[in-house]
Amino acid sequence: MSQADTIAVRVVAVQAVTPHIKHFKLAPETAGSLPAFSGGSHIIVVMQGGNRVHRNPYSLMGSPAQLEHYEISVRRMEESRGGSHFMHDELKEGSVLDIAHPVNLFPLDKIARKHLLVAGGIGITPFIAQLADLHSGNVPYELHYAARSPEHAAYREALERAEGDRVRMYYRSDGERIDFTQLLSRQPLGTHLYVCGAAAIVTNAVEAARACGWPASHIHWEKFSAPPVGDAFDVYLAKSRLRVHVLPDQSLLEAIEAAGVEVPYLCRGGVCGFCRTGVVEVDGELVHNDHFLSDEEKASGNAIMPCVSRARCKNLVLDL
Amino acid sequence: MLITGIRSKPVYAPLQPDLGGRYHLMVGHGVGAGPLMRVLADLQAAAPLSRAHTRILYVTDATAAASFGEEMRSAAVADARLVDDNEALLGHLHAALNDSLMGTRLYVAGPESFMGLVMRTALQFNLNKDEIRAEECGTLARRVYCIHCRAVTENVKTNIARCSGCRRSIVVRDHYSRRLAAYMGVMVDAEAPGELAPIKEVFL
Numbered sequence: 182m183s184q185a186d187t188i189a190v191r192v193v194a195v196q197a198v199t200p201h202i203k204h205f206k207l208a209p210e211t212a213g214s215l216p217a218f219s220g221g222s223h224i225i226v227v228m229q230g231g232n233r234v235h236r237n238p239y240s241l242m243g244s245p246a247q248l249e250h251y252e253i254s255v256r257r258m259e260e261s262r263g264g265s266h267f268m269h270d271e272l273k274e275g276s277v278l279d280i281a282h283p284v285n286l287f288p289l290d291k292i293a294r295k296h297l298l299v300a301g302g303i304g305i306t307p308f309i310a311q312l313a314d315l316h317s318g319n320v321p322y323e324l325h326y327a328a329r330s331p332e333h334a335a336y337r338e339a340l341e342r343a344e345g346d347r348v349r350m351y352y353r354s355d356g357e358r359i360d361f362t363q364l365l366s367r368q369p370l371g372t373h374l375y376v377c378g379a380a381a382i383v384t385n386a387v388e389a390a391r392a393c394g395w396p397a398s399h400i401h402w403e404k405f406s407a408p409p410v411g412d413a414f415d416v417y418l419a420k421s422r423l424r425v426h427v428l429p430d431q432s433l434l435e436a437i438e439a440a441g442v443e444v445p446y447l448c449r450g451g452v453c454g455f456c457r458t459g460v461v462e463v464d465g466e467l468v469h470n471d472h473f474l475s476d477e478e479k480a481s482g483n484a485i486m487p488c489v490s491r492a493r494c495k496n497l498v499l500d501l
Numbered sequence: 502m503l504i505t506g507i508r509s510k511p512v513y514a515p516l517q518p519d520l521g522g523r524y525h526l527m528v529g530h531g532v533g534a535g536p537l538m539r540v541l542a543d544l545q546a547a548a549p550l551s552r553a554h555t556r557i558l559y560v561t562d563a564t565a566a567a568s569f570g571e572e573m574r575s576a577a578v579a580d581a582r583l584v585d586d587n588e589a590l591l592g593h594l595h596a597a598l599n600d601s602l603m604g605t606r607l608y609v610a611g612p613e614s615f616m617g618l619v620m621r622t623a624l625q626f627n628l629n630k631d632e633i634r635a636e637e638c639g640t641l642a643r644r645v646y647c648i649h650c651r652a653v654t655e656n657v658k659t660n661i662a663r664c665s666g667c668r669r670s671i672v673v674r675d676h677y678s679r680r681l682a683a684y685m686g687v688m689v690d691a692e693a694p695g696e697l698a699p700i701k702e703v704f705l
Contacts, residue, residue, distance in 0.1 A: 290627075293627055366602070366604070370598055370603060370628065371603075393603065393604050394521055394522045395604060397631060398630070398631050398632075
C-alpha cells in the first residue's frame with residue numbers, strides 16, 4: 182500500500198453508540214461507489230492530526246452489498262497515541278479523510294461446516310459485516326459477544342433483534358465470562374473459530390482451542406492493539422542514506438514514513454508480513470512484537486516488522 | 502509423456518501420532534493395519550488414556566496373504582468396526598465424522614484407491630491437512646475417471662486402460678481430482694485409431 186492508492190472520503194454521519202464508541206459513515210468524495218469488500222476487511226484511515234500523521238486500521242462493518250458508503254466504529258482509547266482521540270474529537274460531518282483500499286486479513290472460511298464467532302468489546306465490528314454474508318448462506322453459526330456491560334455493548338439491540346438465539350451476550354458487569362473450554366470442546370468437526378478483540382480474549386480463546394485439540398487451520402483471530410510504545414532510538418536507512426529518530430510513542434514504520442520513505446504495508450498490526458524489512462546492523466536488541474516472523478527469524482535478528490516492532494539500541498541500520 | 506510432473510497427485514507420508522488431538526479415528530484397509538497398529542502403540546506410550554478416545558474402522562482384505570482382522574478387533578479401543586469392502590467402510594466413516602467433535606484426528610492407511618475415497622469423505626467434512634495423517638501401503642492400482650463418458654474404472658494397473666463405460670482406450674494421467682477421488686483418463690488414440698503405445702503394468 183502506498184500513499185498514491187488512497188481514496189478521498191467525506192464523513193457523512195457521526196453517531197455515539199456507547200460512552201466510548203463512535204460510528205462513522207464515510208462516502209466517496211467523487212461520484213460513484215466505493216470498492217467492493219468481503220466481511221472481515223479493514224481499511225487504513227490516514228489522519229493528518231497536528232504535526233503527526235496517523236494511519237490506523239479499522240474494520241469495515243457495513244454490509245458488503247452496500248457500497249454507497251463505508252461504516253467504521255472507533256473506540257476511544259484511554260491511552261491513545263493520538264489516532265482514536267483524533268477520530269473522536271476532530272472528525273465532524275463534512276470532514277474529509279484519505280483511506281486505503283479495503284484488505285481482508287480476517288475472512289470467513291468458505292467451506293466451513295459451522296462458524297463460531299467470538300467478539301470482545303469493539304471486536305464486534307468485523308463480525309457485523311460477516312453476519313451480512315452469513316445471512317445469505319445456510320451454514321450454521323453462533324456469535325458469542327463479551328462486553329463490559331449492556332450499556333457498553335455496541336450494536337447489542339440490533340444484533341439480538343437480527344440474530345435471536347444465535348447470539349449470546351456475556352457482561353463483565355454481571356460477572357459473566359465466556360467458558361472457552363466448555364464452548365470449544367463441543368463443536369462439530371469442520372467448525373472454524375474466529376476471535377476478535379483485545380489481547381486477553383484472543384489469547385484465552387486461542388489457548389483453549391489448542392488445548393481442546395483444534396488445529397491451527399481452524400483458528401482465526403484479529404487482535405486490536407496499538408503499536409507498543411518504548412524508548413526512543415535512532416535508525417539509519419542505508420539505501421536512502423537517511424537518519425531517522427523514532428519517538429517513544431511513535432512506531433518505527435510511522436517514523437520512516439514521516440521521513441518520506443515508503444514501506445509497503447497492509448495490516449499495520451504485525452500479522453500480514455508486508456512491511457518486513459531487512460536489518461543490516463543493530464548495536465542493541467530488537468524488540469519483536471509481531472506475529473509474523475518465526476521464532477528462528479526473530480532470533481536471527483536479520484529482519485524486523487516496523488509496524489509494531491522496535492529496538493532497544495543506540496543505532497539500528499535498515500535495508501531501506 | 503502426458504502422465505508426469507503433475508502436482509495434483511496426492512503425496513502421503515508415514516503415519517505419526519498427533520498428540521495435539523483429543524480424539525483419534527483410525528481408518529485402514531488390508532496391510533494398512535500395520536501403520537495403524539504402530540501409531541496406536543505410539544499414542545498409547547505417550548498418552549496412556551488415548552485408547553479410550555480412539556475408534557477404528559477397517560476393511561479386511563480377503564485376498565491378502567495375512568489377515569490383520571484379529572489384531573484390529575482386539576486392539577483395546579473405544580470402538581472397532583471390521584467390514585468387508587470400501588463401500589461399507591465409507592458408510593461408517595460418514596457416520597463417525599458426522600458425530601465427531603473438533604479435536605479429532607484422522608489416521609488413514611491403505612492402498613491408493615482406498616486413500617482417495619477416504620480423503621474425499623474427509624474433505625466433505627472440511628477436515629484440513631493438519632487434522633489428517635495418511636500413509637499409503639498396498640497396491641497402487643488407481644481409480645480412473647474417463648473425461649469423455651465420466652465413468653470410473655476401478656483397479657487400473659496399466660498406463661493405458663479400457664474405459665469401463667465407453668470402451669475407449671484411455672491413458673492414465675497423474676492429474677488427480679480430490680472431489681472425484683480419481684485420476685483423469687484421456688483417450689489415447691483419437692487421432693490414429695488403434696495406434697497405442699506399449700501397454701505396461703505401472704501401478705502395482
